[in-house]
Amino acid sequence: MEAVDYHAEERRKAEFNLEEMKIVWAGSRRIYEISDRMARLVASDPVFRKDNRTQLTRKDLFKDTLRKAAHAWKRIIELRLSEEEANMLRSYVDQPAFTDLHWGMFIPAIKGQGTNEQHEKWLPMAYKMQIIGCYAQTELGHGSNVQGLETTATFDPQSDEFDIHSPTLTSSKWWPGGLGKVSTHAVVYARLITDGQDHGVHGFIVQLRSLDDHLPLPGITVGDIGMKYGSGAYNSMDNGLLRFDHVRIPRNQMLMRVSQVTREGKFVQSDVPRQLVYGTMVYVRQTIVSDASRALSRAVCIATRYSAVRRQFGSQNGAPETQVIDYKTQQSRLFPLLASAYAFRFVGEWLKWLYTDVTQRLQANDFSTLPEAHACTAGLKSMTTSVTADGIEECRKLCGGHGYLANSGLPELFAVFLPTCTYEGDNVVARFLMKTVSQLGSGKKLVGTTAYMGRAEHLMQCRCEVEIAQDWLKPSVILEAFEARAVRMSIACSKRVGNFSNPEDGFAELSPDLLLVATAHCQLIVVSKFIEKLQQDIPGKGVKRQLEILCNVYALNLLHKHLGDFVSTGCITPKQGALANEQLRLLYSQVRPNAIALVDAFSYTDHYLGSVLGCYDGNVYQKLYQEAWKDPLNETVVPDGYLEYIQPILKQHIRTARL
Amino acid sequence: MEAVDYHAEERRKAEFNLEEMKIVWAGSRRIYEISDRMARLVASDPVFRKDNRTQLTRKDLFKDTLRKAAHAWKRIIELRLSEEEANMLRSYVDQPAFTDLHWGMFIPAIKGQGTNEQHEKWLPMAYKMQIIGCYAQTELGHGSNVQGLETTATFDPQSDEFDIHSPTLTSSKWWPGGLGKVSTHAVVYARLITDGQDHGVHGFIVQLRSLDDHLPLPGITVGDIGMKYGSGAYNSMDNGLLRFDHVRIPRNQMLMRVSQVTREGKFVQSDVPRQLVYGTMVYVRQTIVSDASRALSRAVCIATRYSAVRRQFGSQNGAPETQVIDYKTQQSRLFPLLASAYAFRFVGEWLKWLYTDVTQRLQANDFSTLPEAHACTAGLKSMTTSVTADGIEECRKLCGGHGYLANSGLPELFAVFLPTCTYEGDNVVARFLMKTVSQLGSGKKLVGTTAYMGRAEHLMQCRCEVEIAQDWLKPSVILEAFEARAVRMSIACSKRVGNFSNPEDGFAELSPDLLLVATAHCQLIVVSKFIEKLQQDIPGKGVKRQLEILCNVYALNLLHKHLGDFVSTGCITPKQGALANEQLRLLYSQVRPNAIALVDAFSYTDHYLGSVLGCYDGNVYQKLYQEAWKDPLNETVVPDGYLEYIQPILKQHIRTARL
Incomplete structure (x- = not known):
């Protein structure tokens, strides 16, 4: 393909300094430079290609997502990227994955709602991804109304444990990203019950899968909730369902920064302001x-x-x-x-x-x-x-x-x-x-x-x-x-x-x-x-x-x-x-x-945009034509199914055809 | 599953005669009865099931569509359905297919723009589906503006033929449904040129594929344009691209009801009012x-x-x-x-x-x-x-x-x-x-x-x-x-x-x-x-x-x-x-x-609605839960890709992992 810029004339018309506008858009020259570096890194790496994404079956798409997440993590470690750089790299990979929830919800939930001891125990493992976590809040019958959640966490003073349970079908956790197939742990929101009293909804760290063989632990039913909107898109994410059959966790896995349950089973509010x-x-x-x-x-x-x-x-x-x-x-x-x-x-x-x-x-x-x-x-x-x-x-x-x-x-x-x-x-x-x-x-x-x-x-x-x-x-x-x-x-x-x-x-x-x-x-x-x-x-x-x-x-x-x-x-x-x-x-x-x-000031690479129509050089029609031939339907000139389903119609054999 | 109607209470509240409203909606009792019969016929036939549609690859979805179209045609013939009934049956199959274009565009175009002789020659074959046709108007670079089309049909008085040609990339036919893989014929819109003069856009019947082996005829490049919006949906249709390299058709395949080209190559307007x-x-x-x-x-x-x-x-x-x-x-x-x-x-x-x-x-x-x-x-x-x-x-x-x-x-x-x-x-x-x-x-x-x-x-x-x-x-x-x-x-x-x-x-x-x-x-x-x-x-x-x-x-x-x-x-x-x-x-x-x-007055079957949320009995949550387990990702408890991409992260082996 010739390197012609079909937008050259348009670009010449601009009445402002493009480079300065790019910096205004990015927020600062520093952010612009990091962002640009990360975008190019992703765009130039064949593992991150995404142009075939809408062609993949759910299983292949999911496996491709696991591969990209692992590769991104490898690059982050190899290049010793800062947290800021790592976040940008992940966002340019542009494929929803369990890592979004691990970094974006699981870790922040522990940081925000956990005590210092809990931070010390859980965060180092999470930062190294020795455990992978998700955020299990919404339920099959309960969305925005957190106070309506049905999952229970009943304190058992005898064993010093919580009994986590899904009492109804509608209490099944439903939607949490990363839950369906990957997460080893979850912050689970459940109604805290001590001594027969309901103290409202609180967060609990619950291990879901064995760290040895990835099998769900006893009492845990977990799976993917199925296909979502569109092809490709969010189907790369293992949004999950989760049911508990009296799963036991130690008392110190309740996130206790704001409220605690004592060894005796007493519910105590801490003096940390709830406004936090x-x-x-x-x-x-x-x-x-x-x-x-x-x-x-x-x-x-x-x-x-x-x-x-x-x-x-x-x-x-x-x-x-x-x-x-x-x-x-x-x-x-x-x-x-x-x-x-x-x-x-x-x-x-x-x-x-x-x-x-x-x-x-x-x-x-x-x-x-x-x-x-x-x-x-x-x-x-x-x-x-x-x-x-x-x-x-x-x-x-x-x-x-x-x-x-x-x-x-x-x-x-x-x-x-x-x-x-x-x-x-x-x-x-x-x-x-x-x-x-x-x-x-x-x-x-x-x-x-x-x-x-x-x-x-x-x-x-x-x-x-x-x-x-x-x-x-x-x-x-x-x-x-x-x-x-x-x-x-x-x-x-x-x-x-x-x-x-x-x-x-x-x-x-x-x-x-x-x-x-x-x-x-x-x-x-x-x-x-x-x-x-x-x-x-x-x-x-x-x-x-x-x-x-x-x-x-x-x-x-x-x-x-x-x-x-x-x-x-x-x-x-x-x-x-x-x-x-x-x-x-x-x-x-x-x-x-x-x-x-x-x-142009947004400074998006063609990889990130992922659009034939929006390609930088504007050579749209040639690209559309070339892309069309890549569809699997075009692998053969005569389509699979011709002999069984088209020929009998044309030849007037349909009454006797076995369909 | 128990047969409980979760909407029973709601249904009791209604303040009007439901059966009469159904007839108002349908337009008449007669139409209501036909419509209802066709809807049930489709809903009760396992070949027409569509609940797994979003899970299929493009090729499998397409093959499934061919099967449904053939089966529908078989049923139409077996049951000797009227045209009205056949149309309703096809619409209740609810899966875009080449037949939509054959019946909805190809045949009407010939009827509307063809002469009586052309009707006699082409319509009987089309009605029996001995030929399958589509409507090839839009081009890669030309959508709504029909007058901007570039494909040419140049009359050659020597051979009494038109030479159909795609002079540019943007003149490639693009989008016609049924074109990509199935149609044997098309009504092709092209600029009529006689004796060096451009007479604007007219329709021509062009055979695209051999009726023996379904291979494209010489000079014809044809294929599918690739994936479209969403999963399932319109991807069941073989929207196609089409290029002509000086393809010859006899003069009498120009649709001549409104304008004609004579044996000598003279362009003549008929006295049929164009307002038709x-x-x-x-x-x-x-x-x-x-x-x-x-x-x-x-x-x-x-x-x-x-x-x-x-x-x-x-x-x-x-x-x-x-x-x-x-x-x-x-x-x-x-x-x-x-x-x-x-x-x-x-x-x-x-x-x-x-x-x-x-x-x-x-x-x-x-x-x-x-x-x-x-x-x-x-x-x-x-x-x-x-x-x-x-x-x-x-x-x-x-x-x-x-x-x-x-x-x-x-x-x-x-x-x-x-x-x-x-x-x-x-x-x-x-x-x-x-x-x-x-x-x-x-x-x-x-x-x-x-x-x-x-x-x-x-x-x-x-x-x-x-x-x-x-x-x-x-x-x-x-x-x-x-x-x-x-x-x-x-x-x-x-x-x-x-x-x-x-x-x-x-x-x-x-x-x-x-x-x-x-x-x-x-x-x-x-x-x-x-x-x-x-x-x-x-x-x-x-x-x-x-x-x-x-x-x-x-x-x-x-x-x-x-x-x-x-x-x-x-x-x-x-x-x-x-x-x-x-x-x-x-x-x-x-x-x-x-x-x-x-x-309820719309009288849609659960099959036609195709929605767990909209099911007639309202037993939504149980159905959602059961459907989830059918996702291919849930075939195994531990997902494919665990060993290659998840375990190395958890075990801190990512630097040495081959991804």
């Missing part, structure tokens, strides 16, 4: 938002590059057809997603800062910002993941028919991302907002992302000053419109909740509207953090300018999409809404020449 | 809308049944948790989709009537209603298919984590439905609306679904009379609000297009807004056809009442979702919008007790 749990949640959610911006940016990169290759209609006098990226309909769907990828990247960065801030405060026994941080991270997690899932699917549609091919990479990207989406976060933020509104005027200090509510009086009656389309480019104008919308919707909803004699009934009855309030608030946060980012120094020719354009696209597209909110609360007039829409169209024209460079 | 093509399009689109309501109703059936089984949160004093179907958030997402399934069913029925009407008019040389029928069917096709695709995915989300399991049936339902979605229909209707608006007041008669525009003057200044929530139950109120919105958006957009000196520039620049106008118009059509349906006699206790509730849910949910349109055009006030929302909540409570029965 929320600190961990803030951490986990920050990584989820970060994953969302990454997944969305991959999809956007594929769709943008292919939109510059693909041509349709608009041919005049025999000239080539129009690049689809030049159509306003395409731009109006694609560019807001491009802007969202950047917006989520920056809000993710801010969440990292928030986590550090919260952690420092916790260490100083300052819990004042925790509820707000808890609520806002829950809401952002929920909002960014759902926009990302929908956005990946939208990018697939934007690729036309070829987006439906497995080698477009988009079906698998979508399938793999889906489990990241969790929706219950909206409720958390909605309830927090209602509480905040109810305390307005009480003198309680409004912190962090709810600070704007302190200006409720002004925001309830302010009028948007936009007179011409260009006025919509002012950050202060955008910000005030979003703040006013969020405040007005919150207060209106709060009043309606107040009309119910029992507020819980009000919450239940109005929950769909409360979710809209939560969305308004979370969108405001993202907009405001994007604007804050732009108040910093950002080096590199044209870089800041491009980000300003994207920030405006992000905000004005939301305004256009949720026009009903803005207009019906009187935050803006219909005329101002129309002006915003007009400005948005102009912004699309400004994004257009920079679009390819803006996705 | 649109008649066929109306037919095809009507079936697509019908398919959409079917796919959406399957997803809704699964999500509704499982929402009544699944419980989460809300437990008080140790009582069971709340059924998720009782949550207003769940209702506000699920019930509008339930209502949409019914709405699309009825608009599909109306489209059947429209097709008959158009056909009769065409036979009487009356073309007056054709442009309107063409536009409205294009728009409805586009709108219903995109709502359905999004709706299936929404149903998956509404099933929580278990919706992500392949055996929920939803991932495959989504993947199979996606290719039905085509978006270009919006443009057709938008342009038609702009033309209609520009002719207002010219005295030109407004027909069919645009008749309301004749009342533009009134609709531009009418005021919605809603004062209390209940007012929103009046069909006339709803209808006027939707009509006013559509007219006002159309006229506003038309004015803006008029501001451009070249209207084509206006269309291009404002295309995103034009699509919103198209949506407003199409939603009005669906609402108005639903309302018309309710003006008929509908027998059966409570049946009409339930449909009225669903009609109101459908309309008011759209109003809520597109509040920005209604408020910013002044069709309703923000206060009236809030009242609609309030009424909507009350309607959800009325749907709730009937929800299970309303999906």
Whole structure:
């Protein structure tokens, strides 16, 4: 294949310094360099190839995943990679595996909920992978509601042990990744029962399989829960089921940092503040938002590059057809997603800062910002993941028919991302907002992302000053419109909740509207953090300018999409809404020449993207044609089954054929 | 397994006659009975089992599809099924196959575009399946834009033949179903060239494979294009690629009903009106809308049944948790989709009537209603298919984590439905609306679904009379609000297009807004056809009442979702919008007790639904548990790959392991 860059012309059009933009995207030059090194390491290693993944049977795919995980671990040890480097390497391998749970859930659970002695006993083994662990929380009949779990851990003072048991079918552990076939250990969540009393759900370290022959230990039934969404995708993971038939573990395998059971069977709460749990949640959610911006940016990169290759209609006098990226309909769907990828990247960065801030405060026994941080991270997690899932699917549609091919990479990207989406976060933020509104005027200090509510009086009656389309480019104008919308919707909803004699009934009855309030608030946060980012120094020719354009696209597209909110609360007039829409169209024209460079800035290798449509050089059609011949169906010219099932039809022998 | 009906209590709650509703859904008692008989026939035949489909390799899945197609054909012949019965049987087999294209595209293309002599020659062979055909239109570089196709058919007067050729890589035929491995013949679309002149795209019957040994004929390169979205799903179809290297066919294999090439090579247009093509399009689109309501109703059936089984949160004093179907958030997402399934069913029925009407008019040389029928069917096709695709995915989300399991049936339902979605229909209707608006007041008669525009003057200044929530139950109120919105958006957009000196520039620049106008118009059509349906006699206790509730849910949910349109055009006030929302909540409570029965009315067998979550008896958890053990990964307790890839990690031998 000739080394022609079909996007060369597009790349020349860019009006900003690409290298500097890459660093902005990565977060720092240091991270950019590590990330780039790890990406190349994975891309150049044949063990990590993944282009045949959707062709494998479940068993072969799983074995391939085990091989990749072992090889990655080998390379991590050989190259003495740091934890940061090792994490990046694993993420570029881009194939869900038991290691994700071992490093991402099992170890953090022990670190967060275990005592120092437990740390000393378990963590060194886990770090060396002498044991492999997973996180066994959800059950067949119980998902988000942890308090509804049925598995029991009954303390037996006689033997100083817990008896772990699955009393019902619905209590079977169900979904934990790495559980089905690999993990030797699990942190199991179960109802603690001492002396006939139920003390709620706690975590226990339970060995599942023998370290000698990998067979399940007595009393343990464990297996894989079966095929999941799509081909390839998350089927590389052994999501598992697990049942306990009175399995005994020593007392010191209950994670006892926050609560203990004494030798005598007494349940004791420690003086460690329970709020620490929320600190961990803030951490986990920050990584989820970060994953969302990454997944969305991959999809956007594929769709943008292919939109510059693909041509349709608009041919005049025999000239080539129009690049689809030049159509306003395409731009109006694609560019807001491009802007969202950047917006989520920056809000993710801010969440990292928030986590550090919260952690420092916790260490100083300052819990004042925790509820707000808890609520806002829950809401952002929920909002960014759902926009990302929908956005990946939208990018697939934007690729036309070829987006439906497995080698477009988009079906698998979508399938793999889906489990990241969790929706219950909206409720958390909605309830927090209602509480905040109810305390307005009480003198309680409004912190962090709810600070704007302190200006409720002004925001309830302010009028948007936009007179011409260009006025919509002012950050202060955008910000005030979003703040006013969020405040007005919150207060209106709060009043309606107040009309119910029992507020819980009000919450239940109005929950769909409360979710809209939560969305308004979370969108405001993202907009405001994007604007804050732009108040910093950002080096590199044209870089800041491009980000300003994207920030405006992000905000004005939301305004256009949720026009009903803005207009019906009187935050803006219909005329101002129309002006915003007009400005948005102009912004699309400004994004257009920079679009390819803006996705190049993500710096994704062709291996990582895993998409024929999104390949760097844009030589899409030749690659599609070559890839097609690799399908197993093309191994023979006449398909297997011809003699039994096609010939009898053609030859009119079907009545007598043995099928 | 005990035969317990876990939904029995839910079924008792229903307030309407289920059997009568089943007939309303089917369209008539006769169709209901045939449909039911065919569904049972397929469900009870072990050859048609499909529960292991996502486990098969591409080759095995394809062979399984050949077997099912042959078996179906055998049954059709043995039982002497009518064409109607045969079509239903094939649809209940529910596995995309080459037969779909043979019966659905190849034969209709010959019927529609062939001359009488061509009918006599080709149709008898096709009906007996002595030849199997497909429809080879799209090319690697060319999708919707038929006029952009590159394949050439050059007439050679010397030999009285066409020379079919693929001049470029992008001219390779790409996507046609049934082409890759099975079809012996194809209707190939190519640029007709006679005497150096290009006469645009025409259809040609080309034999691809030998009827003796199934090998491709000389000059023909043919193969499968590879894996598509998801597992199972559309991978049962041999979507193909096809290249011609100067393949010769006799002149009489050009489909010559509308245009001919004479023996001398002269290009002649026949006097058959070209508008006939649109008649066929109306037919095809009507079936697509019908398919959409079917796919959406399957997803809704699964999500509704499982929402009544699944419980989460809300437990008080140790009582069971709340059924998720009782949550207003769940209702506000699920019930509008339930209502949409019914709405699309009825608009599909109306489209059947429209097709008959158009056909009769065409036979009487009356073309007056054709442009309107063409536009409205294009728009409805586009709108219903995109709502359905999004709706299936929404149903998956509404099933929580278990919706992500392949055996929920939803991932495959989504993947199979996606290719039905085509978006270009919006443009057709938008342009038609702009033309209609520009002719207002010219005295030109407004027909069919645009008749309301004749009342533009009134609709531009009418005021919605809603004062209390209940007012929103009046069909006339709803209808006027939707009509006013559509007219006002159309006229506003038309004015803006008029501001451009070249209207084509206006269309291009404002295309995103034009699509919103198209949506407003199409939603009005669906609402108005639903309302018309309710003006008929509908027998059966409570049946009409339930449909009225669903009609109101459908309309008011759209109003809520597109509040920005209604408020910013002044069709309703923000206060009236809030009242609609309030009424909507009350309607959800009325749907709730009937929800299970309303999906039972679709009369889908467990085989056809193909979903553990949606099974009729609701015994979900036991089935999930049993299904899990069937995964090939569970064939052994210790997974293949343990010795090579897991043990070396655990035993700290990874550095020396050969991976």
